[in-house]
Amino acid sequence: MKFCSECGSANLVLRKTNHDTHSRYTCADCEKIFYHNPKVIAGCIVEHENKYLMCQRAIKPRTGTWTLPAGFMECGETVEQAAQREVWEETGAQIEIIAPYSIFSVPQINEVYIMFRAKLEAFTDEPGPETLAAELLSAEQIPWDNIFYPAIKDILQRYIAEKEQGTFGMYMGCSDEGIVHFMQ
């Protein structure tokens, strides 16, 4: 940023105050501090009759790969509402959220993924423009070699294995240097 959004000054400096862990752009004229924080991405594993709702991406990055419906949370909504809205935008489906399943941080790009377990209620609309195709796929039908991001593949494989065992856990994890970790 070049100008203070509060007073219009170009006199912005990077400054770290006592009791703060990070340097912040601060307006030297009006003292406004500009915080830069991670974005939350909310989404769902939507299950229906032993199939999983997946989207083929119409947008970059990695156009054509398959992923779980998920997207950036908007201001003014809860994380559950964000997950429901993103599922609807990307697949046209109405869903019911069951429980949180995975919280996954990607600190290199300042993103946090919160994924829920959910069940399908109905398809009410067409998929939106960010999706080439939205389909319910069985474990055998999922294109495992063409998944958007390693953590998405991990989450889905874990879910399917747990479903067969009959108990779902809840997971947190992170990605560092391209390696995906989930803690048990």
Ligand SMILES: [Zn+2]
């Ligand atoms: Zn200012």
